Amino acid sequence: MDNKQSQNNIQIELSEEVAQGIYSNLAVIAHSSSEFVVDFVRIMPGIPKAKVKSRVILTPEHAKRLMLALIDNVKKYESQNGEIKLQGKGFNPPIIGPIGEA
Secondary structure, three states, X not given: OOHHXXXXXXXXXXXXXXXXXXXXXXXXXXXXXXXEEEEEEOOOOOOOOOOEEEEEEEOHHHHHHHHHHHXXXXXXXXXXXXXXXXXXXXXXOOEEOOOOOO
16 A cells, blocks of 8 residues: 555544534634634523633644635535535624634
């Protein structure tokens, strides 16, 4: 098996706990020159405090690959299920990108 073939056959394990997933309705994104940090948060109506449920740290290259994969998957979803409508006036995503170092 050559190197290219072995890279295409990565076995990915998914534990039972991780397979259940974590619900998030807010993402807070920060970056430095060497990494992107994405904190996934669950906010609940009427509760003023929210905890980070998961943090993912990515290299800039992997952050861009994730962005492109999400764009591709949203396009595929919308072609099968129709346009995803954003609620509210204007563009107000539940994604916050603070300025500064991560």
